[in-house]
Amino acid sequence: MALGEDLQKKLSKKFEPSSFVEMKYKGYDLSFKTDDEGNAVLLFIGKKTEQGTIKGERYGRTLKKDREGKIFKDHWELKGKAT
Template sequence: MKIGGQLLKKLAKKYEPSSMVHTHFRDYDLAMKTDEEGNPVLLFIGTANEEGIIKGDRYARRLLKDAEGKVVKDHWDYKGKI
């Protein structure tokens, strides 16, 4: 599964810092782990079971910032099926 433009817009938002955020996107369940600034850095997308564990795909985000804190590189890497 590729991350499309609409999902990237959802992932560009800020969420509660240092937490796991559960939400939905179209027919998929999402779980996002955020960093200390509230940026999603780990994404699980697929179907959640009764315990809330998602079976599907896992992505990791690479956020590279310069000395002033501006984002130089923002890229999502596919890490495989879970």
């Protein structure tokens, strides 16, 4: 499953720094970790199990910044299955 532009836009917002956020999106369960600036950097998408884990796919985010701190590269990459 590729991450659509709509989902990427939702994940590009700032969240609580250094936290684990859970939400629903178009019938999928999402769980993601944020960095110390509140950017989503690790995403689990799929269906939540009875144990509370996500069974589906895992994505990692690459954020590269210039010297002024402005983001010049923002890329989500499929890392594999999440079980």
